[in-house]
Amino acid sequence: MTSSNSSSSSQHPHRLRKAIIPVAGLGTRVLPASKAIPKEMLPVVDKPVIQHVVEEAAAAGFTEIILVTRSAKSAIEDHFDVHYELENELSRKHKQDLLESVQSTLPEGVNISSVRQAKALGLGHAVLCAAPLVGDEDFAVILPDMLIPDLPGQGADLTQMVAAYRQHGCGQIMVEAVAEDKVERYGIVDCAGQSPEPGNCANIVNMVEKPKPADAPSNLSINGRYILPARVMELLVKTEAGAGGEIQLTDAMASLIEEGGQLMAYTMRSKSYDCGNKAGYLEANLVYGLAHPETKDSLRALLKSLA
Numbered sequence: 001m002t003s004s005n006s007s008s009s010s011q012h013p014h015r016l017r018k019a020i021i022p023v024a025g026l027g028t029r030v031l032p033a034s035k036a037i038p039k040e041m042l043p044v045v046d047k048p049v050i051q052h053v054v055e056e057a058a059a060a061g062f063t064e065i066i067l068v069t070r071s072a073k074s075a076i077e078d079h080f081d082v083h084y085e086l087e088n089e090l091s092r093k094h095k096q097d098l099l100e101s102v103q104s105t106l107p108e109g110v111n112i113s114s115v116r117q118a119k120a121l122g123l124g125h126a127v128l129c130a131a132p133l134v135g136d137e138d139f140a141v142i143l144p145d146m147l148i149p150d151l152p153g154q155g156a157d158l159t160q161m162v163a164a165y166r167q168h169g170c171g172q173i174m175v176e177a178v179a180e181d182k183v184e185r186y187g188i189v190d191c192a193g194q195s196p197e198p199g200n201c202a203n204i205v206n207m208v209e210k211p212k213p214a215d216a217p218s219n220l221s222i223n224g225r226y227i228l229p230a231r232v233m234e235l236l237v238k239t240e241a242g243a244g245g246e247i248q249l250t251d252a253m254a255s256l257i258e259e260g261g262q263l264m265a266y267t268m269r270s271k272s273y274d275c276g277n278k279a280g281y282l283e284a285n286l287v288y289g290l291a292h293p294e295t296k297d298s299l300r301a302l303l304k305s306l307a
């Protein structure tokens with residue numbers, strides 16, 4: 001990987017092993033599907049969205065997953081737990097493949113824990129709820145709405161971003177260019193006018209949460225993958241409500257830059273699919289379905305016949 005505009009730090013960053021996954025959202029954009037099932041449990045091909053995300057985190061080397069959850073979402077924790085009754089039954093019937101699939105929902109070597117976010121006060125607040133489990137370590141934040149498929153032969157962007165964190169010794173935020181009329185849906189970063197090439201990163205000089213198109217410093221949107229220094233957790237404590245009346249992670253990261261901290265924007269090489277809305281969820285099912293050995297042929301034939 002190459003990079004531009006980096007003032008790399010010689011200090012070796014803290015051990016990076018914890019990933020916070022906020023799952024306390026109400027899922028209003030995918031109702032009524034998410035009325036009784038957490039939206040994170042909706043399947044993309046044969047696994048719930050959350051399992052794809054936990055596997056992405058594990059592949060990037062994270063071994064401690066911290067869910068920030070709330071009432072009515074215990075199906076997510078159950079999914080990663082042992083299901084004795086089902087496992088006994090599958091074992092008794094010698095359904096080995098199915099047994100393995102239910103026993104491997106949590107990747108080997110990964111621990112999962114959860115904390116509650118009692119009030120929906122924003123993403124920054126959700127991340128802060130995990131502070132007692134994160135301690136003074138650097139950490140990742142992974143938004144489970146966004147699915148980011150691996151590029152064949154090139155590995156995952158999150159894995160690449162961890163490499164950039166180690167190389168430059170500073171936080172990394174994954175970004176993706178969006179159409180200018182869509183900037184007000186996202187956090188937008190300012191890399192002093194630069195737009196790093198896919199797979200590369202550049203220093204961020206400022207960032208703003210959900211700007212109006214006229215006020216946006218660029219069209220580089222934050223797309224749900226962050227590797228952050230421990231200091232951000234301290235800054236979140238002082239962060240007041242911002243855009244939409246919510247405590248914004250973007251504002252805490254902007255404070256870090258303001259006080260002289262370094263954060264870089266890593267431009268993804270793949271494409272993200274937002275499973276928190278209907279079109280993105282359908283697209284994700286098509287893309288993952290076309291890559292899955294059991295479904296790719298019939299799906300390709302269907303798409304051909306429809307075309």
Ligand code: G1P
Nearest residue numbers: 123185186187221222223224250
């Ligand atoms: C959150 C972040 C935003 C980011 C977005 C990505 O917003 O606050 O900076 O661009 O996720 O999906 P939300 O979608 O929760 O409103």
